[in-house]
Amino acid sequence: MLNNVTLMGRLTKDPELRYTTVNQVPYVLASIAVDRRAVQGREKETDFFNITAWQATAEFMNKHFTKGQPICVKGRLQQRVWTDNQGEKRYNVDVVAESVYFAGFKREDAQNSGADYAPDFDPYAESAAA
Numbered sequence: 001m002l003n004n005v006t007l008m009g010r011l012t013k014d015p016e017l018r019y020t021t022v023n024q025v026p027y028v029l030a031s032i033a034v035d036r037r038a039v040q041g042r043e044k045e046t047d048f049f050n051i052t053a054w055q056a057t058a059e060f061m062n063k064h065f066t067k068g069q070p071i072c073v074k075g076r077l078q079q080r081v082w083t084d085n086q087g088e089k090r091y092n093v094d095v096v097a098e099s100v101y102f103a104g105f106k107r108e109d110a111q112n113s114g115a116d117y118a119p120d121f122d123p124y125a126e127s128a129a130a
Contacts, residue, residue: 003076005095007049008103009034011069015053017062028058032071051075053097061100070103 009032016029030051038044051073053061065071075097084090 004074005077006072006074007032007034007095008070008072009049011065011067011071012048014067015058015061015065017058026055026058026062028053028061030061030065032073050092050094051097052078052094053100057097057100061097064102065100072101072103073097074099074101 012031012033014030017026018029019026028051030053031048032051033046033048036045036047053075073095075095078094078096080092080094082090
């Protein structure tokens with residue numbers, strides 16, 4: 001069986017560090033916005049994904065990442081199922097991050113260039129094909 005996902009996008013909010021009630025295991029809740037390639041004649045669309053990271057990965061995200069920063073997340077999909085207050089069964093799919101990577105300049109490099117982060121690389125852009 002195979003359950004791998006790799007996403008690159010921008011954090012939509014600062015990672016939120018929490019701890020489990022049992023054993024105080026650290027975890028982070030975050031979300032990222034990932035742009036989809038624009039279909040000819042239409043504007044690009046954006047998908048939003050909830051991210052959960054545990055232990056060292058959670059602490060790393062909390063320490064080094066902030067809202068708006070580009071991030072690459074590698075992990076797996078996990079479905080949650082629950083029953084709401086009206087008795088309806090609900091489903092949600094989250095990304096459980098196993099590793100995260102910087103996807104732009106470091107802050108000090110960005111300050112030297114005058115930009116916040118490296119510009120996004122779009123492999124589908126016409127200039128990338130040239």
